[in-house]
Amino acid sequence: MDAITLMKRFTLFPMGLLVALSATAQEDERLALSRDAAAQLGQELTATLLTALGTDGPVEAIDVCSVEASPIAERLSEQAGARVGRTALRVRNPENAPDDAAREVMAAFARDLAAGAPAPPEHFETRPDGSARYMSAIVLQPLCVTCHGSEIAPELATAIAGHYPADQATGFAVGDLRGAFIVEWPAPGAQIQ
Numbered sequence: 001m002d003a004i005t006l007m008k009r010f011t012l013f014p015m016g017l018l019v020a021l022s023a024t025a026q027e028d029e030r031l032a033l034s035r036d037a038a039a040q041l042g043q044e045l046t047a048t049l050l051t052a053l054g055t056d057g058p059v060e061a062i063d064v065c066s067v068e069a070s071p072i073a074e075r076l077s078e079q080a081g082a083r084v085g086r087t088a089l090r091v092r093n094p095e096n097a098p099d100d101a102a103r104e105v106m107a108a109f110a111r112d113l114a115a116g117a118p119a120p121p122e123h124f125e126t127r128p129d130g131s132a133r134y135m136s137a138i139v140l141q142p143l144c145v146t147c148h149g150s151e152i153a154p155e156l157a158t159a160i161a162g163h164y165p166a167d168q169a170t171g172f173a174v175g176d177l178r179g180a181f182i183v184e185w186p187a188p189g190a191q192i193q
Helices: 001-010 027-055 060-078 100-114 142-148 154-163
Strands: 083-085 122-126 133-140 177-185
Touching: 027 060, 027 083, 027 122, 027 133, 027 142, 027 177, 060 083, 060 142, 060 154, 100 122, 100 133, 100 177, 122 177
Parallel strands: none
Antiparallel strands: 083 177, 122 133, 133 177
């Protein structure tokens, strides 16, 4: 992929919040590894939820999601050598709350999706210290409205409130931005935080 094509794939913000990508081998490698880690997290979470939904139903799937998601993300973080997780503008789990820069990226994702972006938007930035961040939009799918839509079954709403008393993650429609997968690469020589 040439540098111009690569640059078109990234959202750049004013005031120097993001550093333009240079086409170094390390950045290209981290971008590809980020895409793989985010895809793996999405696939494993989806498989875990589908199994729970099919076996036990949505109320028990909330239990599985609250217990299984963090260990999956931790294992993938260890494998990747980067922190792998999820965030959202409206979080269910407060531990997944975004920082200001992630909020800006997700606001851009939401605008892109509203404008008809053909694929889930993604973002990659390299910071002056050599650390990097990748984000890939999570777009709400039909099955997701069961727990994240506008009309949640009462027993499911009770289960959600039991696990996530400060839940903000309902009221979505299919195709909305639900959040983002995020991969945080430490600066060279630094530890994953």
